[in-house]
Amino acid sequence: MDESFGSWSVLTTNFLFTLYLGLGGITLSSVLHLVNGKWRFQVRHLACSFAILLPIAGVLLLILLANAEDTFPWLAQAHDAEHHLSGWHNYTFLVVREIGGFLAVCLLFGLFIKYQHQSEIDSSYKAQRRFRNIALLIPFAYFAYGSMVAWDFEMTMMPGWHSASYAAYHFQSNFHMFLAFFTIFLFFTHRAGVLTKPFENHIFNFMAQFMLGMTILWTYLFFTQYLIMWYGRLPGEMIRYDNMMLEGFSALWWTFLVFKFVIPFLTFIFTASRHNPVVIVTVACFIVLGTWIERYVWIAGSTSVENYHLPMTSMFDLAVTIAVVVISWFAVKMTLNRYGLIKASS
Numbered sequence: 001m002d003e004s005f006g007s008w009s010v011l012t013t014n015f016l017f018t019l020y021l022g023l024g025g026i027t028l029s030s031v032l033h034l035v036n037g038k039w040r041f042q043v044r045h046l047a048c049s050f051a052i053l054l055p056i057a058g059v060l061l062l063i064l065l066a067n068a069e070d071t072f073p074w075l076a077q078a079h080d081a082e083h084h085l086s087g088w089h090n091y092t093f094l095v096v097r098e099i100g101g102f103l104a105v106c107l108l109f110g111l112f113i114k115y116q117h118q119s120e121i122d123s124s125y126k127a128q129r130r131f132r133n134i135a136l137l138i139p140f141a142y143f144a145y146g147s148m149v150a151w152d153f154e155m156t157m158m159p160g161w162h163s164a165s166y167a168a169y170h171f172q173s174n175f176h177m178f179l180a181f182f183t184i185f186l187f188f189t190h191r192a193g194v195l196t197k198p199f200e201n202h203i204f205n206f207m208a209q210f211m212l213g214m215t216i217l218w219t220y221l222f223f224t225q226y227l228i229m230w231y232g233r234l235p236g237e238m239i240r241y242d243n244m245m246l247e248g249f250s251a252l253w254w255t256f257l258v259f260k261f262v263i264p265f266l267t268f269i270f271t272a273s274r275h276n277p278v279v280i281v282t283v284a285c286f287i288v289l290g291t292w293i294e295r296y297v298w299i300a301g302s303t304s305v306e307n308y309h310l311p312m313t314s315m316f317d318l319a320v321t322i323a324v325v326v327i328s329w330f331a332v333k334m335t336l337n338r339y340g341l342i343k344a345s346s
Contacts, residue, residue, distance in 0.1 A: 016174070030138035154302075215265050248308030
């Protein structure tokens with residue numbers, strides 16, 4: 001079981017990546033609406049088009065849940081009378097809450113898209129108020145659902161290990177990733193001239209500022225949970241950090257730290273960099289890759305060091321990743337065409 005867990009963790013990472021790309025677009029649109037960002041009208045439909053990835057994430061979720069011990073190695077302990085796991089590790093409860101939470105979030109986010117469209121064709125107070133109310137719920141749903149996903153697929157992968165700030169660290173990191181991915185998407189569709197309603201270049205500056213803010217917040221959340229465990233000399237918690245940082249995943253660990261903090265921060269603190277789309281999208285690529293590595297390290301690093309598996313070193317790793325990327329690309333392209341967001345010939 002442990003031998004295959006490393007490769008199976010690639011599928012789990014791809015699930016989380018796909019899930020948060022689907023959630024991120026609607027969350028961004030909601031936040032921009034709530035803060036009355038005028039530039040939201042130029043990007044919100046493009047952002048919401050990523051919601052088509054939620055059904056794909058749903059299929060991946062069912063595969064992960066169906067394969068039980070390959071996804072959650074602690075299940076082997078659940079059947080061992082010598083080990084006592086908390087009620088949170090009850091597998092039936094896990095399956096029910098994950099499927100129920102996913103369906104509830106999909107319903108709510110689907111309503112957001114519906115009411116956003118209605119608010120554009122109906123200027124009445126009722127329609128605008130209804131859209132605002134659903135927009136208010138989106139960040140809370142994102143935080144609550146993201147917390148559950150963080151606990152189930154990362155934090156509690158090592159039974160007994162916990163961090164009070166891990167949930168915020170997890171879903172904030174993934175929103176950081178979405179901003180970077182969306183910036184890359186905007187850059188290439190804009191340069192290709194395929195958008196039916198092109199946006200203004202200053203959007204890239206706004207995205208760069210947003211990414212800088214999320215970089216600083218990510219670094220704060222990353223460091224605070226580590227500092228508490230290290231300074232408090234908590235060996236039960238530090239062992240997970242030590243195994244990943246100093247043992248088999250040390251290269252990956254320090255890579256994602258450089259990609260998600262050092263490069264973005266040292267680039268975006270300069271005003272000129274935040275006005276250069278090529279520089280912005282280059283940094284965004286580092287953030288996206290860094291987040292994928294980060295997710296994988298936390299998941300695959302929850303087992304014993306001797307079972308650590310470097311990603312993309314087996315045919316399974318490559319096959320499932322390519323399949324998810326190709327299916328997701330066609331799904332987003334189909335959605336863009338369906339709603340007239342890109343030119344028909346694209």
